[in-house]
Amino acid sequence: MKDYYEILGVSRNATKEEIKRAxxxxxxxxHPDRNKSPEAEEKFKEISEAYAVLSDDQKRAEYDRWGHAGFTGRYSAEDLLRDFDFGLFRDFGFADLDRIFDIFFGRGGRREGRDLAAEVEVGLEEVAFGGEREVEVERGEECPSCSGSGAAPGGWRSCRSCGGTGWREFTRSLGSLFTSVRTSCPECGGSGRVVVRPCGECGGSGRVVRRKRVRVRIPPG
Incomplete structure (x- = not known):
């Protein structure tokens, strides 16, 4: 399974500057506006997810501690990309931030869950003829205590970055013309509020890990 360091092509002790450059x-x-291949959009989202984690000190530490499977089992891609600094794309020369926002979050679309994976030892007979096995898997779920908000009761304050609006506006000069782009605030993820007192059950992530037993089919061969 490819991890975030491999996706960006950097070493595990890469500096923030090396990660940003990569x-x-x-x-x-x-970027889909430059690359018209069918896989470009998904690849763009994949590298952006990797950057969102490795450029954040806390998320990177969690990723290094839990490993790829453990970390991605706790967060969805959308959870990770909510904290993305969209102003970065303006520095890269991409003016259409709404297009990037659509790629990341698919406005109006259904959020896809992650595949669940488990390692299972099988016998020679199962390898040859197939069968069924009950396995235990971990999956991330919305925290029941805070309903996914990440905050303890009353543990919010208005976001200072966006003034509580949930969005930020960027103005770009194109000669004598000025274009204004409104994007979700990267500080609060568009909620207009930030957590000041984290939920005691999920530690502020808004998600908890549950173990569940499921039956899986082992194909022959």
Missing amino acids: YRELAMKY
């Missing part, structure tokens, strides 16, 4: 090169290569 991401910029890949973003320029796979």
